[in-house]
Amino acid sequence: MASKRQGSMKSVIISGMMLSVVLLGLSLVPRGWFWLFFIICFLMGINLAYIDTQLISVLQTTIPKDLQGRVFATMFTLIKAMNPVGLIILGMIGEMVPVIWLFLISPSISLVVYFLLIKFTKMMHYDENTGNEELNTNEIDLMDDTEFRISNIPKEELKTLVE
Amino acid sequence: MINYDKISKKSFHGYIWIWISQIISLIGSNIVSFAVIWYLTLQTESSFILSLASIASIVPMIIVGPFAGVISDRVNKNIVLILADFIQALGTFVLIILFYLNLAQLWHIIALLAVRGTCQGFQFPVAVSITSLMVPKEKIKSMNSLNQIFTSLMNIASPAIGAVAIASFSIEQISWNIIMEVLLNIVGWKYYFKRD
Numbered sequence: 268m269a270s271k272r273q274g275s276m277k278s279v280i281i282s283g284m285m286l287s288v289v290l291l292g293l294s295l296v297p298r299g300w301f302w303l304f305f306i307i308c309f310l311m312g313i314n315l316a317y318i319d320t321q322l323i324s325v326l327q328t329t330i331p332k333d334l335q336g337r338v339f340a341t342m343f344t345l346i347k348a349m350n351p352v353g354l355i356i357l358g359m360i361g362e363m364v365p366v367i368w369l370f371l372i373s374p375s376i377s378l379v380v381y382f383l384l385i386k387f388t389k390m391m392h393y394d395e396n397t398g399n400e401e402l403n404t405n406e407i408d409l410m411d412d413t414e415f416r417i418s419n420i421p422k423e424e425l426k427t428l429v430e
Numbered sequence: 431m432i433n434y435d436k437i438s439k440k441s442f443h444g445y446i447w448i449w450i451s452q453i454i455s456l457i458g459s460n461i462v463s464f465a466v467i468w469y470l471t472l473q474t475e476s477s478f479i480l481s482l483a484s485i486a487s488i489v490p491m492i493i494v495g496p497f498a499g500v501i502s503d504r505v506n507k508n509i510v511l512i513l514a515d516f517i518q519a520l521g522t523f524v525l526i527i528l529f530y531l532n533l534a535q536l537w538h539i540i541a542l543l544a545v546r547g548t549c550q551g552f553q554f555p556v557a558v559s560i561t562s563l564m565v566p567k568e569k570i571k572s573m574n575s576l577n578q579i580f581t582s583l584m585n586i587a588s589p590a591i592g593a594v595a596i597a598s599f600s601i602e603q604i605s606w607n608i609i610m611e612v613l614l615n616i617v618g619w620k621y622y623f624k625r626d
Contacts, residue, residue: 316578316582319578320571320574320575320577320578321571323558323574324570324571324574327558327559327561327562327570327574328562328567328570332559332562332563333503334503335503335558335559335562336498336499336500336501336502336503336507336555336556336559337496337499337500337502337503337555338499338559339499339554339555339558339559340495340496340498340499340500340502340551340555341495341496341499342555343495343554343555344491344492344495344496344551347488347491347492347495348492348495350488351488
């Protein structure tokens with residue numbers, strides 16, 4: 268059951284980009300090809316489910332356990348709060364321009380956001396080990412204060428200590 | 431202070447029970463939400479009331495969200511969960527009594543929705559964050575996928591069940607569902623106490 272591959276932010280971002288591309292495809296469906304519409308919706312559902320599980324798994328394993336409550340609370344609050352805001356804004360825009368533009372523009376915006384994430388942040392390299400590495404450096408800082416050199420400990424022992 | 435680093439096998443078994451009770455109670459609460467929406471539609475036939483009902487259930491969740499995280503980190507998590515369940519049950523019970531006494535008014539239902547929204551705002555982040563406290567690290571991903579599958583299944587199934595329920599029962603009978611669900615949830619949360 269438990270897969271050996273670790274969940275990472277990379278797969279979340281790639282799958283998010285796929286979702287945007289799929290949404291772009293939704294706007295290009297010609298009239299009368301309704302079966303294509305269904306297939307694209309199916310792909311969308313798969314992507315969404317994948318993003319959800321991966322994201323929550325990565326966050327659950329990396330965030331310190333005594334901070335998880337507020338992280339998830341903030342995340343869900345933002346998701347819940349943005350939903351009506353988006354509905355209102357898109358509703359207003361949809362009155363003014365043809366709806367097809369919304370289908371074209373909103374996935375493009377999210378593609379740009381993903382591009383910025385990849386280009387300017389370290390999000391792509393964020394996986395289940397990230398938290399542990401940070402813990403390591405913290406330990407070294409703490410140890411230095413107490414005149415205790417981390418380099419004296421063999422690496423295997425250090426790993427068990429951290430775990 | 432709870433030692434967060436220890437995850438025993440027992441706590442994982444406890445989590446399984448919590449998870450099953452959560453899934454079952456999710457059906458109950460979805461059915462009741464569906465039934466309440468239909469009840470309001472049939473009774474008032476006004477879209478204003480419907481939008482008011484959905485705002486009443488979402489806005490408290492948004493307001494309470496940031497506080498809920500901090501509080502649930504500071505306070506013992508099981509107290510938050512059981513208290514949230516208990517308040518929901520109490521609110522629903524009061525509404526059922528009002529229904530039987532023919533005193534129930536529209537704002538009672540909307541107030542109940544707001545209370546439930548507040549409680550769920552507390553419950554949801556905590557329920558997600560206890561997964562990493564009770565499940566071993568290598569099982570977290572499969573647990574999350576299972577959770578996703580069953581939540582989607584419940585979301586598909588519950589409107590259908592809700593439609594049957596609203597056709598054959600009255601609203602106060604359906605509301606008993608929530609009480610049952612909440613009791614079940616409290617039985618599930620009990621396992622959280624038992625961990626290591």
